[in-house]
Amino acid sequence: MKFKKIGIVGVPQDVGASKKGVDMGPGALRVAGVISKLRALGHDVKDFGTVDCYTVDQFDSIDPDSLGLNYLNIIMDTCTLLKERIERILDSGYMPLVLGGDHSIAIGTLAGMKKLHNGNSGLIWIDAHGDFNTTETSPSGNIHGMPLAIATGRGNRELLGVGPSPTVREENCVIIAARDIDKEEAALLKSSRVTVFTMMDIIKKGITNVAHEAVEIATRGVDNVHISFDVDSLDPLEAPGTGTQVLGGLHYREAALLLEVISKCEKVTSFELVEVNPALDMYNRTAEIAVELLCHAFGKEMY
DSSP states (O other): OOOSEEEEEEEOOOTTTTOTTGGGHHHHHHHTTHHHHHHHTTOEEEEEEEOOOOOGGGOSSOOTTSTTSTTHHHHHHHHHHHHHHHHHHHHTTOEEEEEESSGGGHHHHHHHHHHHHTTOOEEEEEOSSOOOOOTTTOSSOOGGGOHHHHHTTOSOHHHHTTTTSOOSOGGGEEEEEEOOOOHHHHHHHHHSSOEEEEHHHHHHHOHHHHHHHHHHHHHTTOSOEEEEEEGGGBOTTTOOOSSSOOSSOBOHHHHHHHHHHHHTOTTEEEEEEEOOOGGGOSTTHHHHHHHHHHHHHTTOOOO
């Protein structure tokens, strides 16, 4: 990777998922030793603290002015604060590593990264879901199902304004490990220039081939790539601590190999890990697995 200096920021937001528990994700990752383990790999790791976030239990009801999107104004505030923190990390010469929190925080991450690349960036989105819904297609109104659409310039005007979007190049966007995509969302993806590798594609092609294809697509014609890793990409039998479990996901060894291939790409300039929910976990197992996978993304190798 380009950076050996890693700037960590926690974003304990749960309102994008409208579900309590994922707000404890950044703390669980810290408890699992994310900083010490990355330092043991030789990285200069600096902790840039935690972004202040509202949580679901602070509200009796959803904001009536949210235009059909749950907690819209709150999420905009958090993503704006995260954008500013990402810019500060970049100004300090560090590579942003964002610990979530629900996946809606990716809107803020990519908005901040626009300072570096002005949207001329690729994206590898490792997730069981497409996160490509808009206000019109979302069955729940939960914004954690929309950040990839926002990044490519689709969706709610207020959320698009945070970046402003687009904050990535659509033709350089790749989804890996998809297996639960809403019907109308699937139609949106099909009409887009986003490349989708489902779990069936991984079974047929093998994770190594998919990883190399994904890197080639994400890096084509750009100098920057963002990696967004949702732990629900993993099979819940291995990583149960997440709020939107879908059977048939990546096994640890597949995810580790995928991230090792990506780690050899010299164009990765930011990384985020989201949707760890300790309230649904056992003995912090999912956070510990997630930290080990982060190590594979930053240089650790299986032998």
